[in-house]
Amino acid sequence: DNTSLTLLGLGDMGTALARAWLAAGRSLTVWNRTPGRAEALAAAGAEVADTAAAAVAAGDLVVVCLLDDASVREVLADADLAGKDLVDLTTGTPAEARARAAWAEERGARFLDGGIMAVPPMIGAEGSGGYVFYSGSRSLFDAHRATLAVPAGTVYVGEDPGFAALHDVALLSAMTGMFAGVAHAFALVRDEDVALKDFAPMLAGWLTAMTGYANGVAEQLDSGDYTRGVTSNLAMMVRGNATLLRTAEEQRVSPELLTPFMDLMRRRLDAGHPDEGTAGVVDLIAR
Numbered sequence: 001d002n003t004s005l006t007l008l009g010l011g012d013m014g015t016a017l018a019r020a021w022l023a024a025g026r027s028l029t030v031w032n033r034t035p036g037r038a039e040a041l042a043a044a045g046a047e048v049a050d051t052a053a054a055a056v057a058a059g060d061l062v063v064v065c066l067l068d069d070a071s072v073r074e075v076l077a078d079a080d081l082a083g084k085d086l087v088d089l090t091t092g093t094p095a096e097a098r099a100r101a102a103w104a105e106e107r108g109a110r111f112l113d114g115g116i117m118a119v120p121p122m123i124g125a126e127g128s129g130g131y132v133f134y135s136g137s138r139s140l141f142d143a144h145r146a147t148l149a150v151p152a153g154t155v156y157v158g159e160d161p162g163f164a165a166l167h168d169v170a171l172l173s174a175m176t177g178m179f180a181g182v183a184h185a186f187a188l189v190r191d192e193d194v195a196l197k198d199f200a201p202m203l204a205g206w207l208t209a210m211t212g213y214a215n216g217v218a219e220q221l222d223s224g225d226y227t228r229g230v231t232s233n234l235a236m237m238v239r240g241n242a243t244l245l246r247t248a249e250e251q252r253v254s255p256e257l258l259t260p261f262m263d264l265m266r267r268r269l270d271a272g273h274p275d276e277g278t279a280g281v282v283d284l285i286a287r
C-alpha cells in the first residue's frame, strides 16, 4: 500500500502508532504541537511537518490521535481536507464523533472514527489482543484496512460514525465497574494477613470466570424473558448482598462502591421479579 500517510498527535498513543507504521516500513509524515516529541520519530524515518496544515497536505490518509475532540477541531481548523480520508482515533462521545463526521464531510473528506481498545504497549505488538473499533465511511475503511491493521486489530461496527465511540465507551464503562469491584475487594483484605500477590490471581480468575454473564444478559434482553437461563436469581442475590454489606461493615470498609447497584437490584426485586438475574436493572437505568 503506497497511500501517503500522515499522523497528527504524538502523545503516548500517537507515538506508539507512529512506531508501528514505521516498523512496518510505511512512510509517514507526522506533526505534533510540541515539536520535540517528533525528534525520535524523525530519527526512525518519519517526515516531520512544520504545521498541521502541511502535514495534512502531505497525506491522502490522515490519522489524528489527539487529547480530545476540541483539540481535533483546533488542529484541523486551517487544514484543507478536500479529498482526504480522515481517521479520528481520539477518544470522544458518540455525539462528538457524529458532529466531527458531518464537519469533515462538509469540508470534502471521507471520515472514519476509531475507538482504541488498547494501551500503548499493545500497539504493534502481535497477539496483544488490542484492537480498534471503527465506524463511519465503509469505503474508507475498506480502502485502508491493511494500513489500519498494522498497529492493532480492526473491528468495523457500522456506518453510524458514533458507533465506534459508543462501543468503546460501553466497554470502558463496564471496566470502570470492574475496577470499582477490585478496589472494594482489596479494601476488604488489605489489612488482614492475606498475601495480596496470592489474592490477586484468585480475584482475576474469578472475574474471568464470570465474564460469560454478559452473554446471558444479552439473551435475556433480546428475548424479553429476563428469567431465561438464570442460574443465580435476584431474590438469592439480594439476600447475598446483605452478607456482602455486613462483611464490609465488619472489615470497616465503606460500601459506597457497591450500594448504588445493590439498591437497583433491590428495586427490581421489590417490583416483583425474584426469578430474574440482573437484566432488569437495565430497564431501571436506561431512558
Ligand code: NDP
Binding pocket: 009, 010, 011, 012, 013, 014, 015, 032, 033, 034, 037, 065, 066, 067, 068, 070, 071, 074, 075, 089, 090, 091, 092, 116, 117, 118, 119, 120
Ligand atoms: P497524551 O496526553 O499522551 O497526548 C495528547 C496529545 O494531544 C499530544 O500529542 C498533545 O500535544 C496533543 N494535544 C492536546 N491538546 C492539544 C491542542 N489543543 N492542540 C494540539 N495538540 C493537542 O495522550 P495519549 O496519546 O495517551 O492519547 C491520545 C488519544 O488516544 C486520547 O483521545 C486517548 O483517550 C486515546 N487513547 C489513549 C490510550 C492510552 O492508554 N494512552 C488508550 C486508548 C485511547 P502536545 O505534545 O503538544 O501536548
